[in-house]
Amino acid sequence: SQQGEEDPQALSIQEGENATMNCSYKTSINNLQWYRQNSGRGLVHLILIRSNEREKHSGRLRVTLDTSKKSSSLLITASRAADTASYFCATAPDTGGFKTIFGAGTRLFVKA
Amino acid sequence: NAGVTQTPKFQVLKTGQSMTLQCAQDMNHEYMSWYRQDPGMGLRLIHYSVGAGITDQGEVPNGYNVSRSTTEDFPLRLLSAAPSQTSVYFCASSYSALQGGYGYTFGSGTRLTVV
Numbered sequence: 001s002q003q004g005e006e007d008p009q010a011l012s013i014q015e016g017e018n019a020t021m022n023c024s025y026k027t028s029i030n031n032l033q034w035y036r037q038n039s040g041r042g043l044v045h046l047i048l049i050r051s052n053e054r055e056k057h058s059g060r061l062r063v064t065l066d067t068s069k070k071s072s073s074l075l076i077t078a079s080r081a082a083d084t085a086s087y088f089c090a091t092a093p094d095t096g097g098f099k100t101i102f103g104a105g106t107r108l109f110v111k112a
Numbered sequence: 113n114a115g116v117t118q119t120p121k122f123q124v125l126k127t128g129q130s131m132t133l134q135c136a137q138d139m140n141h142e143y144m145s146w147y148r149q150d151p152g153m154g155l156r157l158i159h160y161s162v163g164a165g166i167t168d169q170g171e172v173p174n175g176y177n178v179s180r181s182t183t184e185d186f187p188l189r190l191l192s193a194a195p196s197q198t199s200v201y202f203c204a205s206s207y208s209a210l211q212g213g214y215g216y217t218f219g220s221g222t223r224l225t226v227v
Contacts, residue, residue, distance in 0.1 A: 033215055042116075042202055042218035043155075088154060090216075098143065098162055099170060100216070102155040 006106040021106040023089030030094040081112040118219035125193040133188040135203030143206040144186040148199040
């Protein structure tokens, strides 16, 4: 089963609005990462948040992490048509080993 | 820097054929991995390597072999292709083997169809 599960599966918003995507996971983690994938392309790393961090910012991106609820959220502010993509969370369990697990993703469509 | 280079970009195989998907990185990354992406299922880890000469299995290793003779290259071999292996394959690398603590750099993918 997937370690990380994104919610919603799909999201459609107007340009200029904010987009929020959520990720839940099952086991304790070392870190959580968010990636973007444009149609037909490889994934691009957006931001990494470690288990001892609660919030992180990068430009228009804001990521929060709640380890007690085993959940994370990605907020994209003032969205643009170019933000249209799929967004994936990925978790690195702290149980040892080197297996980062990806969720099924949220498809974001930003209408111009 | 080229980053992570995957070849070929597209491939059609007949059931039972074998082939090798190539992956090369020029960033001196320690960690390399292979994922497959199927519709609605995210990415599933096939095999990974934490350094030259060291490989291990991921979630879905059956039907695939890997080796890592150099830091730069991490080829994925399909031993006897099956229609269930139709997928998009991504190679990814990271500076450190420590749980991708620096994030992964992905290649652009190989779209494989097995008929």
